[in-house]
Amino acid sequence: MRVAFDLRPAFKKNSRRRGIGTYTLQLFKALIEAGRDTDLNLIGYGCGKDAPRLPEGRYEYRSLFQLSKPSRLSWLPDRFLLPRQLAKDSAQIFHANDITSIAFGAGVKTVVTVHDLIPLVFAEQMKQSIPWDYALALREGFRRIRRVDLVVTDSVYSKSDVCRLLQIAPDKVTVVYPGCDSRFAPVDPESAKRRIADEFGINQPFLFYVGGTDFRKNLLCLVDAFANLRRAGYEGLLLMAGETFHWNIEEVRQIRQRIAGHGIEPFIRFPGFVGEDLLVDLYSACEMFVFPSLYEGFGLPVLEAMSCGALVLTTRVSSIPEVSGDAAVYFDPEDPGSLVRSFCELKADPVRQKELREQGKRRAATFTWNQAANQLLALYDSLL
Incomplete structure (x- = not known):
């Protein structure tokens, strides 16, 4: 099972120190560990030079094309270049971790994690503050999500938002709760x-x-x-x-x-x-x-x-x-x-x-990255 996993939220300046960056990197680490004794062949897609400290383990890594000036318009080259990369890597599944990064390839199943729908939930409050390039990226993401094979959300509440606001069938959306890094533990x-x-x-x-x-x-x-x-x-x-x-x-x-x-x-x-x-x-x-x-x-x-x-x-x-x-x-x-x-x-x-x-x-203690990774591996299997 060859899975291309989009690591770019853990690289990009506007997300790497936020929850989405933490989620992406921690889940990738957990997938490496959970897939150790399986047929999982994991490929991490990163970008640029400001890489986080990537984990050791059995996976391949690709640094994807990045616009010379950081922009929310990265979905434009993605639309043409990502399908080629997926084909080159013989990927069977592509997992996007941002609704603006959804891509499709011939014979490739697409999974996207939707963390929240803040721009839709608070559309009135945010219409003046969302940059035009991000608004375009979101519009494209909201259009493309209807074609994906599986939507993953962080919570039951987010699932209800996805189904209600994007008109996605509930059976196409699965909740996978995040975990917490083991370093977060009581100290004296x-x-x-x-x-x-x-x-x-x-x-x-x-x-x-x-x-x-x-x-x-x-x-x-x-x-x-x-x-x-x-x-x-x-x-x-x-x-x-x-x-x-x-x-x-x-x-x-x-x-x-x-x-x-x-x-x-x-x-x-x-x-x-x-x-x-x-x-x-x-x-x-x-x-x-x-x-x-x-x-x-x-x-x-x-x-x-x-x-x-x-x-x-x-x-x-x-x-x-x-x-x-x-x-x-x-x-x-x-x-x-x-x-x-x-x-x-x-x-x-x-x-x-x-x-x-x-x-x-x-x-x-009931929220673990190992549990999230194993749940996700089962979902990947179900798509093939």
């Missing part, structure tokens, strides 16, 4: 706090968020809630990590303006992008991990936080309850006061804290 909180103090000069308790800054992440609600907590006497900090917090973009300017309006600039830190080792320390040492999102295709940070034994405050929306189950405390994403009340109630209940930490670790 005191040791983690010392490393964080060395790295950031922080010795106070802190609430932690990691992720993007787009409007669906609902960070203005988090800022408002934190301001209310400070006014109520909370003496800790808020750490908001992620690469885009250091970008000069409108959504970040709005967040910083809201912070300034509350006068809480000294109590909020922006560490930017953090590597996995430091991320594990932040999850392990934080007082609580807060994830106020309005919409997720899965919600990988919630899974990572639970794996590290963090207390999780999040919202009961989209796919998030599929990830956290009963191992999180939920609040109303439209009401900063609800977040404040959830925090205060949990902070005052150490017994509940201990229960949630243990529940979270048990819950997170």
Whole structure:
């Protein structure tokens, strides 16, 4: 079984440090391991010079053509060049990990993973912010997806969106839950706090968020809630990590303006992008991990936080309850006061804290990349 697996989301600047990049690389690693004693012949399709650290194992690798200037129009050369590459590699299955990268080849079965449909779910809010080249790529992807042999989604919620918004038959869509890298595991909180103090000069308790800054992440609600907590006497900090917090973009300017309006600039830190080792320390040492999102295709940070034994405050929306189950405390994403009340109630209940930490670790352990890879291998087999 020869499978061409599109690794490019793990290479491209706009996705490699986001959930889609993590998903793509971790699933590829798991497929290599799961296919070790099978007839799987895996071919990884990458691009450009900024390659992530690729795993060792039995697979072939191809560096595909890339436009000289990064663009969302890469689907145009893909349309002509990818079928030739698939034929050259005698591929039987092509697995695209981005709806904008769907390609077809003669005699080749096509699989695509759809992580979410944010541009359709929030079409009105995003119509002014989506670049024209990305809008074209999405339109082409939405047209082409109707011809694929199998659609994979990260959650039941995403599957329902795909079926409803793209008119795809439910029997053509399968849920394959992501896993969590084994490096996300509890570490001694005191040791983690010392490393964080060395790295950031922080010795106070802190609430932690990691992720993007787009409007669906609902960070203005988090800022408002934190301001209310400070006014109520909370003496800790808020750490908001992620690469885009250091970008000069409108959504970040709005967040910083809201912070300034509350006068809480000294109590909020922006560490930017953090590597996995430091991320594990932040999850392990934080007082609580807060994830106020309005919409997720899965919600990988919630899974990572639970794996590290963090207390999780999040919202009961989209796919998030599929990830956290009963191992999180939920609040109303439209009401900063609800977040404040959830925090205060949990902070005052150490017994509940201990229960949630243990529940979270048990819950997170049910999501594994090995399980995802084996499920996917069975799906590949079913197509041939």
